[in-house]
Structure formats: C-alpha cells, structure tokens
Amino acid sequence: MNPAVVTVTMNPAVDKTVHVDKIELAGLNRIKEVRIDAGGKGINVAKVLAGFGVSAAALAVAGGYQSRLLRDKLEQAGIACGFEEAQGETRVNLKVVDESTRQTTEFNERGIQVDEGVLERFTARFAAALEGARYAVIGGSLPPGASAGYYRTLIEEAHKRNVPVILDADGPAFAEGVEAKPFAIKPNLHELELYFGRQLKEDEELVSAARELIRNKGVKLVLVSMGGDGSILISETEAYRARPFPIQPVSTVGAGDSMVAAMVYSLLGGRTLEEMARITSAAGTITASKPGTQVCTIDEVEAKLDQVSLFSI
Numbered sequence: 663m664n665p666a667v668v669t670v671t672m673n674p675a676v677d678k679t680v681h682v683d684k685i686e687l688a689g690l691n692r693i694k695e696v697r698i699d700a701g702g703k704g705i706n707v708a709k710v711l712a713g714f715g716v717s718a719a720a721l722a723v724a725g726g727y728q729s730r731l732l733r734d735k736l737e738q739a740g741i742a743c744g745f746e747e748a749q750g751e752t753r754v755n756l757k758v759v760d761e762s763t764r765q766t767t768e769f770n771e772r773g774i775q776v777d778e779g780v781l782e783r784f785t786a787r788f789a790a791a792l793e794g795a796r797y798a799v800i801g802g803s804l805p806p807g808a809s810a811g812y813y814r815t816l817i818e819e820a821h822k823r824n825v826p827v828i829l830d831a832d833g834p835a836f837a838e839g840v841e842a843k844p845f846a847i848k849p850n851l852h853e854l855e856l857y858f859g860r861q862l863k864e865d866e867e868l869v870s871a872a873r874e875l876i877r878n879k880g881v882k883l884v885l886v887s888m889g890g891d892g893s894i895l896i897s898e899t900e901a902y903r904a905r906p907f908p909i910q911p912v913s914t915v916g917a918g919d920s921m922v923a924a925m926v927y928s929l930l931g932g933r934t935l936e937e938m939a940r941i942t943s944a945a946g947t948i949t950a951s952k953p954g955t956q957v958c959t960i961d962e963v964e965a966k967l968d969q970v971s972l973f974s975i
C-alpha cells in the first residue's frame with residue numbers, strides 16, 4: 663500500500679548543528695558540540711509523521727555522498743525514500759546555537775544545480791507517488807535551476823489526482839505556489855509580511871491578511887508561526903491564537919516543519935480546527951526544545967496539549 667502522505671523536498675540538506683558558548687563575529691569560535699541530522703522541510707515533516715505513526719514517503723532531489731547519508735538516516739527511521747539523483751553534492755546547512763542567548767543562527771547553502779531532465783523525472787515520480795495518497799506536503803526552497811513556478815506544476819499534478827497539498831515555502835516559490843490553490847499554507851510571520859509587502863503587527867491584521875489569501879486564492883487553512891510568540895491558525899470562519907508553554911529553547915530548527923506535520927496528522931484524524939491549533943503549537947514548541955533537527959514525538963505532544971494557551975480571535 664502506498665503511504666498516506668507524500669512529502670516533497672526539492673532542496674534537502676544535511677543539517678549540521680554546532681554549539682558555541684557565545685558567537686564571536688570576526689573572531690575564533692570554538693565548537694563544543696556537533697550534531698548531524700537529515701534536514702529539509704519535507705524530510706522533517708516525514709520524520710515527525712513517522713514518529714506519529716503515519717506512513718509518509720519522502721521524495722527529494724539529492725546527489726553525491728550526502729544523498730546516501732540522508733537516505734540511510736531516513737531508512738533507519740523506517741521512512742520510504744523516493745530520491746531523484748542529480749549531479750553534484752547535496753548541501754550541508756550549518757546551524758549555530760549560541761548558548762549564551764539560546765538563539766540559533768542558520769547558514770543555508772543554495773543547493774544542488776538541477777536541470778530540466780531532473781525536474782521532469784521528479785514530476786513523474788511525484789505523480790506516481792500520489793496514487794493512494796491522502797495529502798501531499800511541499801516544503802522548502804527550490805534548488806538552483808528550478809523556476810519559481812515549479813511548485814505550481816507539482817500542486818496541479820496533485821489536484822489532477824484530488825490530493826490536497828500543504829505548502830511551506832517562501833519568496834517567489836511561495837507566491838507562485840499559492841496561485842495553484844494549495845489546501846493549506848504555513849508561512850512564518852516574516853514570510854507573510856514579505857508576501858504582502860507590509861508589516862502585520864496586530865493579530866487582527868494578520869488574520870485579515872490570511873483571509874485575503876483564503877478569499878482571493880482559494881486556500882482553505884493558513885497557519886502562521888511566530889517563533890517564541892506562538893502561532894495563529896485561520897480558516898474562513900474561525901481563527902485561533904496559540905501561545906507556547908515555557909521551554910528552554912535548544913534548537914528551533916525543524917519547529918515549523920513539526921507544525922506542518924501536526925497539521926497533516928490532525929487532518930487525517932478529522933480533528934477540529936481548535937484541536938489542530940493546539941496540536942500544531944505543542945509540536946512546534948517541543949521540537950524547539952530539542953537539539954539539532956531532532957523532532958517531537960506524539961507522546962511528548964499529547965502530554966503537553968493542555969498546557970498550550972489557546973483563544974479564539
């Protein structure tokens with residue numbers, strides 16, 4: 663049987679997380695700890711879903727030694743991989759955790775160069791993987807060589823097979839992707855402000871901006887994440903504001919992806935929007951309290967659900 667969820671990561675990464683006492687710009691930084699994880703937005707979503715007991719296939723474009731490393735890590739976690747191989751090396755994204763501030767600074771490479779042939783083969787691979795799938799998740803940046811409209815092509819393929827898509831991208835890839843009417847999107851506040859070309863300071867402004875997307879673009883759900891400030895989940899008729907329970911942030915990498923996975927989990931389980939707002943917030947918050955690109959488990963999420971502070975707006 664094909665997996666229930668297909669995730670797409672056109673630009674995966676080996677995430678290398680290092681810890682320093684305090685970042686010294688233009689100085690020598692001694693690394694205290696190093697951690698290597700499989701990364702990239704769709705891949706992280708597949709990792710979370712696997713831990714939630716949902717079967718997910720991780721589709722990606724990858725190359726070289728890092729591709730083998732990613733595949734090994736995913737297969738060890740029981741995740742089915744569908745990798746389209748490209749010439750070159752998959753990127754290594756560096757995440758630097760400053761222990762004095764508990765903030766993570768990210769250095770993401772541009773990624774592997776892809777050509778038309780790779781993209782055409784990937785589209786065909788995606789179309790085949792959609793057979794029997796209930797949801798598709800498309801996440802992250804596009805690699806050099808892919809046009810900004812490529813996510814639109816993939817979303818249209820999914821629609822031909824009646825598979826709803828959750829899109830988590832930024833910049834032109836997000837703006838073009840939205841034109842293909844994904845079912846749901848998960849921008850962070852910064853990405854949404856970039857899309858609208860204006861600041862969205864108040865929750866009410868943010869809700870009305872999200873409703874513009876719902877009314878004008880046909881998106882059904884908008885989940886806006888705001889780092890330590892939490893998140894807002896918006897549909898045409900409801901909106902919920904979630905505030906995280908207190909944590910010691912360790913590495914926030916993968917927190918947004920955990921929210922996307924929790925959204926899919928809630929959809930598959932027929933949860934209400936209010937429940938989805940709670941689950942997505944708990945998932946993101948727990949992942950932010952874990953090292954590297956290590957993600958939350960369903961037991962950890964369930965144990966914290968009633969600690970999410972939630973109200974309707």
Ligand SMILES: Nc1ncnc2c1ncn2[C@@H]1O[C@H](COP(=O)(O)OP(=O)(O)O)[C@@H](O)[C@H]1O
Pocket residue numbers: 850851887888889890891892893906909911914915916917918919921943944946947950
């Ligand atoms: N410093 C933090 N403290 C508590 N929770 C956090 C923190 N940073 C992130 N989170 C949790 O992770 C979620 C996603 O974080 P965010 O940084 O907005 O995502 P993205 O990585 O996609 O930009 C937030 O809504 C929140 O629940």
Ligand SMILES: O=P(O)(O)OC[C@H]1O[C@](O)(COP(=O)(O)O)[C@@H](O)[C@@H]1O
Pocket residue numbers: 673675677700701702703704706755770801802803804914915916917918919920955
């Ligand atoms: O494709 P992009 O935008 O460079 O992002 C890739 C990076 O984002 C991540 O998927 C984490 O994303 P989130 O912190 O938004 O959950 C990393 O694993 C990866 O290195």
